[in-house]
Amino acid sequence: MSNYDTIVIGAGHNGLICATMLARVGQRVLLLEANDKVGGLAADREFFPGFHAPLANTLYALPASTIKELRLQDYDFHMNSETLDLIALSPNEPPITITDQGLEGVDAADSEAYGAYREQLRTFQKALAPFWSKTMPSIGDKDLKALMTFAHMGLKLRMLGRDDMLEFFRVATLPMRDLVDEHFTSASLKAALCWDGLVGTKMAPRSPNQAVLTLLNRMAGRNDGQHVVPHGGMNAFIDALARAAEAAGVETRLSSPVASIVLDGDENGLRCSGVHLTNGETLTASRVVSSADPKTTFLKLVGAANLEIEFSNRIRRLRCDGYVAKLNLALREQPVFTGVHRPDGRLILAPSMDAIEFAWDNAKYGELPENPVMEVTLPSVREAGIAPHGQHVLSANVMYVPADLKGGWNESQRQTLVDRLLAQLEQHAPGLTDLILHRELLTPADLEREYHVSGGHWHHAEPAIDQLLMMRPTYEAAQYRTPIDGLFLCGAGSHPGGDLTGNPGRNAAREILA
Ligand SMILES: Cc1cc2nc3c(=O)[nH]c(=O)nc-3n(C[C@H](O)[C@H](O)[C@H](O)COP(=O)(O)OP(=O)(O)OC[C@H]3O[C@@H](n4cnc5c(N)ncnc54)[C@H](O)[C@@H]3O)c2cc1C
CATH class of the missing domain: 3.30.70 (Alpha-Beta Plaits)
Structure with a gap:
């Protein structure tokens, strides 16, 4: 008999959320964290006596549905309605302030253009929003659920109306530079507006690919992507998640790095049955859910030798270098x-x-x-x-x-x-x-060492079009299940990616319970 129904590796926000949802339906859940506190990249950090700064210090992508589903208000988490201004600083122009209400410090043309720019992005964001909190169908899947998801996606885009739909397809893969160049003239304003599509990625304003999609994903947060520090600070968010987990009955062990995932094999393939800790202890469970990044999960904890060669090559090739x-x-x-x-x-x-x-x-x-x-x-x-x-x-x-200087x-x-x-x-x-x-x-190399994230990457794996949606992290593991029976993913390396959204953790829990 296993010690637990589920062992979750990693107590970042996604691991906490996934563990809580599983425990709330009665599973015996053990949450194992390598560090001495919960929160992962959003954990409290005292960097000098009396001075605190978590790496992730604002919320912008957290959907209202995550707060509601986890019942975070019951654990004293309250979002702030006051959003943070974005202030563009340049030695060549006076400061420009971008607020909820509009722009200060720009000419009338840029000020007017901003309204239309936000409105267009908001329209596109609303069409995409449901898909960040849904499992992506697997490529080639013909079952009803997969077909319904595709149909829903098509319908949402079609409901934009012909003109907006065509514009969406044009805009979604534009480099950030082309998007903002179409609307604005001020150099520092354009730079500031680019930032939220680029930060955390390996992309610059001219990079083709999906910076605009990243921006739209971020805008799916409760305040249309505007940044907020919740009441009580970022710690209030992590504390609420930790208290929700505890109330659901999750057993959390800190300073407990997992050294490897225990595998049993027969002619039907490999199945995981627990974990070995670095202290030599072995813990068994019916399933293991990893919020560690995909490279760590598969190459370090499972081991490439236990994986089919093409799959392990795809994992090895994942771009995870942080910038x-x-x-x-x-x-x-x-x-x-x-x-x-x-x-x-x-x-x-x-x-x-x-x-x-x-x-x-x-x-x-x-x-x-x-x-x-x-x-x-x-x-x-x-x-x-x-x-x-x-x-x-x-x-x-x-x-x-x-990361790799x-x-x-x-x-x-x-x-x-x-x-x-x-x-x-x-x-x-x-x-x-x-x-x-x-x-x-x-540096990203420090983040890799201290937070156990390959390449110190903000999103665990680059959110590039070939590593997104039904290909995140690879198409064999994009539905949170992995090629190893009983092993699941639930961290930022899974759909829809990084930032504090809780979506990978929630989606994974729903898949496990389906
Ligand atoms: C510098 C920086 C600033 C950021 N700022 C923001 C921001 O302001 N707002 C925002 O929304 N996002 C921000 N992000 C991104 C965000 O923090 C991450 O995308 C998010 O925290 C990922 O959450 P997670 O739970 O999936 O993974 P993580 O937070 O990485 O948690 C994974 C956990 O797994 C643990 N772990 C790994 N391996 C093992 C093992 N073998 N055994 C046991 N435990 C293990 C780790 O110690 C870690 O605690 C920032 C990221 C960085 C790098």
Whole structure:
């Protein structure tokens, strides 16, 4: 008899959600986390005594249906209706502020164009929204459920009306640059609007592929993709998930890295029956659900030798190299950004789309960006308690920083990058460097080591068209089931991908229970 019905590997938000949904229907569920706290890439992080900054520090893609289905209000989670302004900073133009209501600091033409731009994206987003929280049919599947999903998708697009539908097909695969060029003239506005399609991916404004789809996926969140810090901060979100799991009866073990997945084989193929922990313990279960990324799950925990060769090659070829670094600064007081009244929004330090493209050009050849571009937040301006009274946290998502730096990461490369970042910040907030009490740089290589994510990738695997929808992570494992009987996926490497949405975890639980 197995110890558990289900063992879930990884207590990031998707693992927590999947475990909770399974436990709520009466399964005995064990959740195993390698780190000493839950939350994965969104876990609390004290980077200097008294200064906190999780990697993921805003919610934008979390659908209302995740909050409702998990009943997160019962665990003191309340979304904030106040959204964060997006502020475009450039040495060549005055700051531009993008709010819920519209734009400030641009000419009338750009201001008017913004309304139409948002409206068009919102229309497309609504047509796609149901499919992020549904299992994608498998390629070639002819069963009724698969046919219904395709029919539903076709109907939703057809209901856009002829003109919008044709426009959707044109726009959905445009490079971000072409999309925003069609609407706007201001260089820094275009750069800022590109950001949300690109951040976390291996794409720049000129990259063809699906940055617009990524943007639409992000807009499926409760506030149309506008960023929010929930009441009580990001910790309130992770705490609510952890409390929901506990209330459902999930047993959670921290500091319990899984070393391998136990496999039993017969003439019918392989079946998984539990896990071996790195401490030597073996735990058995009727099924194992992994929220670790696909490369970790299949190549490290299952082992390539146990996989059919073509499948293991497809997993090996998955593009999982991250390009986002995190810079956290502990500041003795609030910095002043020139022209910014209150730095409580998201500041995009990228003067133009070319600046983003040039940063990417360096990184794609494995080099540090000469002029990095970044998204800066000062979460302590909104959230009390994450820095000592009167002091502040600055947290920046830096693009593009290659996981696989030419010559490897060493102290001198890290120092070069930090110097370049501080020079950029100093340009917009003179005197900021004098306020620094402590600084922390997390490269994608650091994220891989500390958060156990291959390549330190924001989405666990690049959200490129060949790694999306019914091909995420590969077509043999895109319905959360895997070629190994009893082994499922439930993390960001599955449909619909990364960001804090809970969709991979929810979809996987529903498949398991179907
Ligand atoms: C720098 C950065 C900033 C980001 N900012 C945002 C943001 O502001 N908003 C947003 O929505 N998204 C953001 N993201 C993306 C988001 O954080 C991720 O897409 C999301 O957290 C993925 O959730 P997950 O539960 O699928 O996986 P993870 O959060 O990666 O959780 C997986 C868990 O599995 C554990 N694990 C792995 N292997 C093992 C093992 N062998 N044994 C036991 N446990 C294991 C890991 O330790 C980890 O806790 C950001 C990402 C990065 C890198």
